[in-house]
Amino acid sequence: MQEEEYMKLALSMAIAAKGQTSPNPLVGVVIVKDGFIVGTGAHFKAGTPHAEIHAIQAAGEQAFGADIFVTLEPCSHFGQTAPCADAIIQAGIKRVYIASLDPNPLVAGKGIKKLRKAGIEVETGLLEKEAVELNQPFFHFIKNKQPFVTIKAATSLDGKIAAATGDSKWITSPESRRDVHQLRHEHDAILVGIHTIIQDNPRLTTRLPQGGKNPIRIILDTHLRIPLEANVLTDQAVKTIIYTGKDADSDKMRKISNEFVEVVQLVSNVISIEDVLKDLGDRNIMTLLVEGGSEIHASFIEENAFQQLIFYMAPKIIGGKQAIPCVGGSGAQLVEQANELEFIDVNQVGSDIKIAARPRRK
Numbered sequence: 554m555q556e557e558e559y560m561k562l563a564l565s566m567a568i569a570a571k572g573q574t575s576p577n578p579l580v581g582v583v584i585v586k587d588g589f590i591v592g593t594g595a596h597f598k599a600g601t602p603h604a605e606i607h608a609i610q611a612a613g614e615q616a617f618g619a620d621i622f623v624t625l626e627p628c629s630h631f632g633q634t635a636p637c638a639d640a641i642i643q644a645g646i647k648r649v650y651i652a653s654l655d656p657n658p659l660v661a662g663k664g665i666k667k668l669r670k671a672g673i674e675v676e677t678g679l680l681e682k683e684a685v686e687l688n689q690p691f692f693h694f695i696k697n698k699q700p701f702v703t704i705k706a707a708t709s710l711d712g713k714i715a716a717a718t719g720d721s722k723w724i725t726s727p728e729s730r731r732d733v734h735q736l737r738h739e740h741d742a743i744l745v746g747i748h749t750i751i752q753d754n755p756r757l758t759t760r761l762p763q764g765g766k767n768p769i770r771i772i773l774d775t776h777l778r779i780p781l782e783a784n785v786l787t788d789q790a791v792k793t794i795i796y797t798g799k800d801a802d803s804d805k806m807r808k809i810s811n812e813f814v815e816v817v818q819l820v821s822n823v824i825s826i827e828d829v830l831k832d833l834g835d836r837n838i839m840t841l842l843v844e845g846g847s848e849i850h851a852s853f854i855e856e857n858a859f860q861q862l863i864f865y866m867a868p869k870i871i872g873g874k875q876a877i878p879c880v881g882g883s884g885a886q887l888v889e890q891a892n893e894l895e896f897i898d899v900n901q902v903g904s905d906i907k908i909a910a911r912p913r914r915k
């Protein structure tokens with residue numbers, strides 16, 4: 554195997570833990586001695602050992618004089634675990650390949666300096682683009698202290714998310730809906746508007762055959778119209794946070810609040826997406842899946858408050874002037890004012906196509 558193959562293996566292990574490590578990054582490690590892989594590791598959960606520690610433990614004596622391939626610069630500060638740079642030095646590693654540097658300005662380059670000072674050879678930039686892409690959410694969160702937002706929509710070919718009657722079950726295929734549950738597992742929180750709660754009474758939980766993590770449920774409900782019997786209030790499957798406006802009924806707030814349900818009353822009567830994202834960032838929520846509906850999509854898009862957009866498009870035409878469009882609101886008055894994106898990925902899921910896009914980079 555060449556150096557790139559070893560780093561690809563490390564990247565594949567990093568991505569396997571997607572959704573588990575928040576608010577830490579995804580990291581994968583491979584240790585190679587005389588052409589043999591003698592240790593591998595990934596970071597699996599915040600507060601547990603880093604990827605380097607797992608790999609060094611697996612390598613044991615073989616780590617001495619070996620090469621290590623790390624997808625992110627080894628940490629050099631005492632966090633919840635001892636610094637990985639020190640562990641690499643103590644293990645007697647000879648050479649370190651690093652794919653991407655730590656984005657935290659306080660830390661960037663410190664690990665590399667420590668390693669070089671100890672006489673260890675350090676090469677950076679191997680598959681850097683892939684490694685940076687993989688940790689986009691983490692880098693965004695470190696920089697902005699707000700969650701990396703992915704808007705998800707399931708639409709017909711003519712861009713509807715429901716018929717004029719409000720009916721929407723189901724537009725996309727079972728395979729797409731399962732893919733959405735994988736997305737939910739990979740996100741710290743999922744957000745819908747009160748209209749979706751009233752219309753669909755969703756559970757918003759992750760229901761994959763193999764299990765998975767339930768994202769925290771975020772409901773935007775300016776006038777606290779949420780029905781008392783709503784699933785997100787009664788199933789106690791995972792925490793639900795409701796953001797409501799300053800005029801919301803305080804008796805109802807008290808009535809629905811409990812260990813599973815928290816109501817956050819904002820100072821304004823129009824819920825500001827910015828305020829919600831700041832509060833979610835303060836709660837260390839690193840990734841947010843916005844699952845609609847149409848007006849919520851419009852709010853996030855109009856405020857450019859999203860980093861990625863995933864549309865599942867079914868080969869169906871719903872039609873109808875009154876049918877619900879994927880993005881509501883008042884929309885662009887001129888095409889030239891449309892929100893410019895760039896496609897990241899397009900692939901088939903079941904009978905649908907899954908389109909990933911992001912705001913066009915300047």
Ligand SMILES: Nc1c(/N=C/[C@H](O)[C@H](O)[C@H](O)COP(=O)(O)O)[nH]c(=O)[nH]c1=O
Nearest residue numbers: 707721723724725730753755756757758
């Ligand atoms: N109508 C469709 C969707 N509809 C998505 C709506 O948000 C719907 O209320 C929730 O997905 C329901 O959540 P839960 O299953 O109760 O956890 N989403 C999809 O991916 N395809 C569709 O066809």
